[in-house]
Amino acid sequence: MTDHVERAPTVRHLFRNFWRIAKPYWVSEDKYYAWGLLLVIICLSLGVVFMNVQFNKWNNEFYNSLQDYNLPAFKAALWKFGYLAAAYIVIAVHAIWFQQMLEIRWRKWATAYFTQRWLRDNTFYRMQLTDKNTDNPDQRIAEDVDQFISYSLSLSLGLLRAVVTLVSFVGILWTLSGPLSFMLGNTQLTIPGYMVWVALVYAAVGTGITLWLGYPLVGLNFMQQRYEADFRFGLIRVRENAESVALYRGAQDEELRLRQRFVQVVSNYWSLMRMNKRLTWFTSFWGQLAIIFPLIVAAPRFFAKEIPLGGLMQINSAFGKVYDSLEFIISSFSTLAKWKAVIDRLTTFEYSMAAADQLPRLQPSAQAAGLSLEQLRVSKPDGEVLLDDLALTMQPGDSLLIRGKSGAGKSTLLRAIAGIWPYAQGSIGLASNTRALFLSQKPYMPLGTLRAALFYPQDVGHDEEQIRQLLALAGLTHLLPRLDETDAWSHVLSLGEQQRIALLRAILLKPDYLFLDESTSALDADGEARLYQAVREAMRAGVMISVGHRTGLVEYHQQALDCLGQGCWSLQPL
Known part of the structure; x- marks a missing residue:
């Protein structure tokens, strides 16, 4: 408005x-x-x-x-x-x-x-x-x-x-x-x-x-x-x-x-x-x-x-x-x-x-495998530079944790990689014919059944045993009887439950690229650890990039990108 x-x-x-x-x-x-x-x-x-x-x-x-x-x-x-x-x-x-x-x-x-x-x-x-x-x-x-x-x-x-x-x-x-x-x-x-x-x-x-x-x-x-x-x-x-x-x-x-x-x-x-x-x-x-x-x-x-x-x-x-x-x-x-x-x-x-x-579109170029960023500049709509001359290369199986103060450009970087942020310049390389999944802090729960929400945006799967095990892993077994119910799930489920559903979505779909934007902010430490470990196992053949502040996330990532503000950044191994 x-x-x-x-x-x-x-x-x-x-x-x-x-x-x-x-x-x-x-x-x-x-x-x-x-x-x-x-x-x-x-x-x-x-x-x-x-x-x-x-x-x-x-x-x-x-x-x-x-x-x-x-x-x-x-x-x-x-x-x-x-x-x-x-x-x-x-x-x-x-x-x-x-x-x-x-x-x-x-x-x-x-x-x-x-x-x-x-x-x-x-x-x-x-x-x-x-x-x-x-x-x-x-x-x-x-x-x-x-x-x-x-x-x-x-x-x-x-x-x-x-x-x-x-x-x-x-x-x-x-x-x-x-x-x-x-x-x-x-x-x-x-x-x-x-x-x-x-x-x-x-x-x-x-x-x-x-x-x-x-x-x-x-x-x-x-x-x-x-x-x-x-x-x-x-x-x-x-x-x-x-x-x-x-x-x-x-x-x-x-x-x-x-x-x-x-x-x-x-x-x-x-x-x-x-x-x-x-x-x-x-x-x-x-x-x-x-x-x-x-x-x-x-x-x-x-x-x-x-x-x-x-x-x-x-x-x-x-x-x-x-x-x-x-x-x-x-x-x-x-x-x-x-x-x-x-x-x-x-x-x-x-x-x-x-x-x-x-508006300009930063279209990823095709490459053999993994993800590469070269001379990437990410700005705000008013022209303020968030990240400048960013260079990064990731291969299948690699994982990256993006850290920094609020407003430093962490989430905006994910939007630029996704191709929806128009205020970005540079080069992004992605393997062609691959699937990417972005999970935000406030997960999207589509209209329809809970089963459809688990597999969104892909076709619904029917491996009942796998679904039962994953719901048990996430502490959501009480939702088993309601899998095929249609409801306003974004209102029925708490934010923590919605985040757990979104993480299970990543495990079920096993995308080639997974981007998590503070996707466990509403989870307790134990629940976050269980689900991140399961997600990391599911992403062994893919690229995983997370935005987060919790120190517990460090053990699930190989590198850390620190956004320092005013276009500055640093990349270090974990």
Whole structure:
């Protein structure tokens, strides 16, 4: 989390950013299915417009039959309405069905795409080092992707229907409304198809006022997404660190922090409410006026008996359709504001991942066996040098203990060897096609069964006797009955138990390279000795590097690297 303010991208780049996010799916391996579905949806949308044209014609027949007291024509109009309505329902239902089908396929692909990009090459880790503005990647993948797809399809298809409806009904309205003649001074003026011009002016005025009133909604929706995600992140942090918060008796402090974050949610939401209220006042008034407005404008020709009742109602219907298509922006403005906010959040997420990809990567070079470091410089993000010109060579079976004061660069050196620390220069040589395992002070316990946690990240093994012996060695026999239970093990097990599970993981997997970053800090001396001895036996054919302060670790390592600070170091045999 950060106190920096994330800036929304400008409206000028909205469609470029939209295509940047949407394009990968439409050129992906699923493109033929996607374009096929989109074609079906477009055809069904055009079918809806065609049915609306038929209903407009039906208005003329139905209301003329009423005006003429023509019972047979009235009954025929009712039958016609029946089969028109049935056809409309079938088309409308399937239009929604196929649109939802496209939405879920697109979301499935896009979620996998963003998740892979976020996880690929440890981008999720590097973003934390370089980008202090892109908050809550989890929300951007889980929620923003879904909303982006839903809003994009609904708005684009809505715009398509609006354009086709406008083209279809402008001709009808032009023909039905006829010319309007009036005197201006001594000159008689005639406006052909005057209802079309009335609809254009009416919609243009409404759209302009709506844009003016509703523009602040764009920024407010962007910030609402951010504040909601920040608040949820705070709740998750309390849940994940429940024991620490309880032991520190920090519930009151956490409540204050959560309240402060929720105040931002509420304050911004009040601003949204005020803007929406102001916008709704106008759009409701303008929409209600649009119901009666065409009747008022066309009434003079009706009372002059130039058009029948059916013609008046057909004009009213056609005007409504033309106006609806022209006022698309008015009716969709809130959705447009949310759509832009979602695009902005996904765009900044994309830029952040791209920036993380551009950071330098210290790629290990292949060598026959063992590990070698040459002219390695490890720095902090601010440029402060932790280790300079480090040279080290280790062969299979060798072991190294890294010591030093806190902040001297011990853990950072392991990150550099792992290839996830971008602020490192030099040469690292590793044997190719080998496996490395890094165990941190706070072990990672994946979601799933305890058996899966023992073998993470490799496939689960089923040597029950070996597992039973190792659990006994670690003093964890009480967990035997729960091996295949799924639980939140990072909360169920103590830190010491989690560290013992992680050490057993190293014994079971026997990696070629094992890196332990104070991985026994929560163990007693006897437990540490038993497990380190077992780990050392398992690593006789591999390279083992440990970070630690305890003197008891010396006997399990052959060399010691002392980090002295300010780039200095010393290497000595043990």
